Amino acid sequence: MKDRLLIYVACPACQGSLDLDGAVQRDGPEIMTGQLKCSGCDRKYPIAGGVPRFANLAEVGEEKAATAAGFGWEWKQFTQHDQKYGDQLLGWLNPVRPDFFRDKVVLDGGCGKGRHLMLAAEWGVRDVVGIDLSEAVDTAFAATRGADNVHVVQGDICRLPFRPVFDYAFSVGVLDHLGSPAEGFQSLASKVKPGGHVSAWVYGAENNQWITGLINPVRVHFTSRLHPRTLFHISKLPTAVLFLATKLIYGPLSKVGKGDFARRLFYGDYLSSLSRFGWREHHAIVFDHLVAPTAHYLTREEFETWWSGIRAQEVKIGWHNKNSWRGFGRVSEPIKNSQS
Ligand SMILES: [Zn+2]
Numbered sequence: 001m002k003d004r005l006l007i008y009v010a011c012p013a014c015q016g017s018l019d020l021d022g023a024v025q026r027d028g029p030e031i032m033t034g035q036l037k038c039s040g041c042d043r044k045y046p047i048a049g050g051v052p053r054f055a056n057l058a059e060v061g062e063e064k065a066a067t068a069a070g071f072g073w074e075w076k077q078f079t080q081h082d083q084k085y086g087d088q089l090l091g092w093l094n095p096v097r098p099d100f101f102r103d104k105v106v107l108d109g110g111c112g113k114g115r116h117l118m119l120a121a122e123w124g125v126r127d128v129v130g131i132d133l134s135e136a137v138d139t140a141f142a143a144t145r146g147a148d149n150v151h152v153v154q155g156d157i158c159r160l161p162f163r164p165v166f167d168y169a170f171s172v173g174v175l176d177h178l179g180s181p182a183e184g185f186q187s188l189a190s191k192v193k194p195g196g197h198v199s200a201w202v203y204g205a206e207n208n209q210w211i212t213g214l215i216n217p218v219r220v221h222f223t224s225r226l227h228p229r230t231l232f233h234i235s236k237l238p239t240a241v242l243f244l245a246t247k248l249i250y251g252p253l254s255k256v257g258k259g260d261f262a263r264r265l266f267y268g269d270y271l272s273s274l275s276r277f278g279w280r281e282h283h284a285i286v287f288d289h290l291v292a293p294t295a296h297y298l299t300r301e302e303f304e305t306w307w308s309g310i311r312a313q314e315v316k317i318g319w320h321n322k323n324s325w326r327g328f329g330r331v332s333e334p335i336k337n338s339q340s
Helices: 003-007 062-077 084-093 115-122 136-144 181-189 209-221 228-234 236-254 260-264 268-274 279-291 300-309
Strands: 018-020 025-027 030-038 044-048 105-109 127-132 150-154 166-172 192-203 313-320 324-330
Touching (some): 003 150, 084 324, 181 192, 228 236, 228 279, 260 268, 268 279, 300 313
Antiparallel strands (some): 018 030
16 A cells, blocks of 8 residues: 555544554565554554455455455456446446546545556546455556556555545445345445535346346346356356357347347347447456356336435436436535444
């Protein structure tokens, strides 16, 4: 961690301020090993491998740990980089554009291996802080340590180790894997200062009945219980079906005329957009749908209550690829996190 991270962190238990305690081992601008101590409750949090550790898989519930372990394993395997990911992130954060990030202090709730941290850095943030519960933070740290405005911490979205100082917080594809997605969202929003903004992207219940009806039972009872490595190989078979469908059917048809015909097919908008990506992204998506023991698919009404719950202003909720919801809104008053 860089010294500047101290401006942003706070004790997740009591919100007290944190300071370096005792000897630290440095490597250039990074504190690789050391300890943070809370001035309020004297709790101590280790810094190891360059990353401050506020929670780990051993301390959280079994299901949360299993979800994080599955994704952590996944994020170490799927480490592709591509310009398309910028467009993909902007699709999830719409109407946010790259300019919006400039000079802002940004929080990525569920940063995985840090792909979106690097994009935020490229788009000119003052600082971006990524948090994740899984060991993917080690990959994120290694991938981002060259950027002086990127910070990575390990911790729980529902007990965030931060002060309410962020200009913008976003979470994509993570909240719906928490035991209580609405609580995670409220926790995330509680770290945004009044006048700042929040974005969230979650799977929709609408149009996903085939997943909730057919795939979910398989995920809950079978695939999420496999070792991730076994699932990694097994999931190649459904990936092959998906890959051939998007490459041979949806991709070519989406280029015919205005693509209206492709959009009318089953899952047309989504699979047409997926056709631009390669095998590894297809595999990552299939794996993602099979690995987690917890996955919520939210209706528009449920998603809307998140935003009314934090009294957000100027909220824009939209359908993304007709299978997921994206929301963006302004935080108008301090938000109390029910967890802390
Ligand atoms: Zn404390």
